[in-house]
Amino acid sequence: MIGCLCLHGFTGSPEELQPLTERLQRKKGWLVYTPVLPGHGVGEDIGEAEGAKWIYTADRAAEEMLKHVDELYVIGFSMGGMLACYLAAKYPVKKLVLLNAAAYYVNRPQMVQDLVASYRGSENPWLDLVNDKRRETPMTAFYQFIKTIRLMRPFVEGVTSPVMIAQGMKDILVPEKSATYLFEQIGSKNKTLRMYEHSNHFLCHDVEQDLVIRDVEHFLKG
Template sequence: MIGCLCLHGFTGAPWEVEPVVKKLKKNKDWLIYSPTLPGHGPGDDLKGATYKAWIYAADKACAELFKYCEKVYVVGFSMGGMLACYLSARYPVEKVVLLGAAAYYVNPPQLLKDFKIAAEARLKGAFDNEDPWYQFYSKKIQETPLTAVYEFTKAVKTVRPFVKEITIPSLIMQGELDGLVPVKSAEYLFENMGSREKRLYLYKDSRHYLCHGPDKKRVLDDLERFLKNENKPRIQGGNET
């Protein structure tokens, strides 16, 4: 059996990688696991969460999959992408996919553009509590405790050195309009991985939530083809075509 661990990002939840989970679950002989990291579940408090707890939870989830599966893939989004790097260096993972992985974070120029779009829409009354832009800024910018942000930075700094130890086939996926994780993060991962087989795909119309944005279908198709060895020829480091 093939197992696939899907890890969400900082302040997020499994819904961030839910489109990946749904697509891969169509493979009936695959076991897909998408855990909720400590402090991120309903009723949980990020103020009490620590970077060590996030790393431990990801480690434990990966170890559990290996108990039931002959092969294990890891897909990580944002901070989950960095945890995926750690797991790929520590365990005999077959393949790893990094979605907007936060080796570096906050792209100020794009973030300012996004804020302007959000502010203009807000003034026009375009937002309500269900609007994804409203939810995004409310959660990521306004409500996140500073203590949790500090733990996030420690998590990234702790697992970043493991990037060079990755030697397995790797797919790095990045939105060019990402206001939280800059393109240089993806470029850093691509340049520093020890993998002989590695790909970097950039999506020109996507922001941070690659699995929920305008390039969603291409992102999911590229991801599945990579995991199932069905990739079409692409230019390493090139834009999505």
């Protein structure tokens, strides 16, 4: 049996990966699991969440899945991508997929470009969602996010699994330098970097959704 552990992003939910996870769940002999990180569930207060608990939740999920599957794949989106790097450095992860993984965060030039475009009537449909999340998220939670990213970065060099790194070139939250940093620093000899020219942060829901999902499937099956 193949296990596929999927990790969502900061302030997000399993829905961020849903189009991809639904496709993978159709595969016979695949166990697909997307845990909800502490503070991100319905009725939970993200302002009370701790980065250590996010790490612990991902760690326990990988440990448990390895007891029941023959091979473990890990897919991480945004902050979940950095948690995925940690798992791949610690456990025998067969393949790793990083979707807009947040080794670095906030793409200010793209954000300014989108703001200017919105004033000219060509609005980025994701801009309002991003701004709403930013306004609603307490500073204590942002601090835990930054702390978690910094804790995860040293594990990048320890990743030896085959890895696919995917980056939306119009992402206003995670800049391109995050993807290039991961491609250069990850220790694996088998790594692929795919840049999606028209996609923003939410790769699995944006205009190149079908291409992203196809590329991930091809990588995992290949």
